[in-house]
Amino acid sequence: MLDPDRLRVADFYEWLGCQTIAAAQLGCNQSTVSRRCREARQLATGHSSVAQKDFLCLERAVHQRWRFARARELRLHGYRWIQPLLRGNLPESWRLNPAEVSVTPVCPLQLLGDHVIDALLAPWPVVAGLDRRRFALFPVYSTPMLLLAPAAGSLALQTGLGHAEIAGSSQLRRLPFVPPSAWDCTQQLDGQLFGTAATPSEETLVESRYWGMALTPLIRTDLVALPYEIPIGYGEFLVCLQDWSGHGQMERLLSAIRWVMAFESRDRPRLEMLAVA
Known part of the structure; x- marks a missing residue:
């Protein structure tokens, strides 16, 4: 051993x-x-x-x-957008990954399956295909998706934006802390909404647009939500192996995360769209 x-x-x-x-x-x-x-x-x-x-x-x-x-050194992996809320608010038995390692070199579900980490917080695209016989899935919160752009850009100053205006003057870009599977899903959805519009010409000043949700502006304060309604929701889940789904340490972790999210959604106006599971 x-x-x-x-x-x-x-x-x-x-x-x-x-x-x-x-x-x-x-x-x-x-x-x-x-x-x-x-x-x-x-x-x-x-x-x-x-x-x-x-x-x-x-x-x-x-x-x-x-x-x-x-009840020592239990390992939780959380992505960059949720870390500011969780750090310092988890049970003492749990340890969170550092903020600079949001997207891991090895798929976090593989790390979970190989017993390297003990729990994972992840959006639906990351966990959509997991084997429910082996992994347990607990909803944590849900919130509408947002279309974001730089606060200092021209898009942020406009009202009544339509999909043609957005597609014609901005280009989809990836936030570095978004996992690959979520980025793939974002690209598909963005193509469905904006792919049929005219592409920006070389003479057009092209701004960046990003997909995010209520937590994204907490870590990217330079971005604001555009006044464009997206009829798509975002959900985040706590995932663990089925062997530990009923363990007291896992239950304490889930309760702590839900409490933090409920408290933040009450006191932060930006999170008013957040619904705790």
């Missing part, structure tokens, strides 16, 4: 995808992260008759049980 320290370091590197960030989160130096990860791989190879990846997954399942049993 791999000792907790080696596997903990290897897990953080697998989760965050950067030795420097993993070292900062673990309170060690980068060379320690590199050495511990190498030792974990060597031990998995030298002491197992199964594939290295399968052995590490089995070891991680054991260590996950250790974390839940002791």
Whole structure:
């Protein structure tokens, strides 16, 4: 069996995808992260008759049980837009990923399935295809989608915008913290709404437009919602393995997240459209 320290370091590197960030989160130096990860791989190879990846997954399942049993160092991955609300408001047993690692090198559902992380907060496009026999899904909140543009741009100053005006003077762009599956969904929806309009000419000053929701302006204060109604909703969910869906630590996490969202939607005018599940 791999000792907790080696596997903990290897897990953080697998989760965050950067030795420097993993070292900062673990309170060690980068060379320690590199050495511990190498030792974990060597031990998995030298002491197992199964594939290295399968052995590490089995070891991680054991260590996950250790974390839940002791209510320590449980790992939650949340995307950039929800982090300002959650940081400092989670149960002490839970640890949130750093803000700079919103989109992970490895798909977060794979990290969850491999026992690297213990829970995930994600929008519907990320979790739409998950296996409900293995994963449990809990709704957290819902809110309408918004079309956003720079507050200093000309689009933000206009009223009564139609789809032709938006399509003809702006171009869809991706916010860097949006996961790939959500971006793919956004592109499809944007094409349905604006794809038939005339494309901007080279002479036209093209502004950026982004898809977001009530939480997006909290971290991108330079963006404002355009006066354009989008008949599409956004939902975010807490996901975990079915094995932990009824565990007290998971229930406490879900209650804490819902409480934070309810409190914020009451006191922040920007979140008045947010409905807590």
